[in-house]
Amino acid sequence: MYEYLYGERYNTLFISLLLFRFFPIFVIIMGIASPATCGAVTSAAIAFVYRASSLPMTCLHAMLWGTGQTVATICISFTRVLATL
Secondary structure, three states: HHHHHHHHHHHHHHHHHHHOOOOHHHHHHHHHHHHHHHHHHHHHHHHHHOOOOOOOOHHHHHHHHHHHHHHHHHHHHHHEEEEEE
């Protein structure tokens, strides 16, 4: 009885491995690409606003915007992990 159950589990896992062997690579790529593109888009939007309004951006402002983006990304990532549990 147990041999049949374990054999079916093995076959299912083996077939899944053959079909989805590149899935972990896609997860890693999306884990890097998503925050990078979101960060680039939001940084470009902030830079556009400062440029269009002719406001000077000091180093302190840039540091605060970057810190805020990092904190926002960490919070969003944390809530996504909690949603999968």
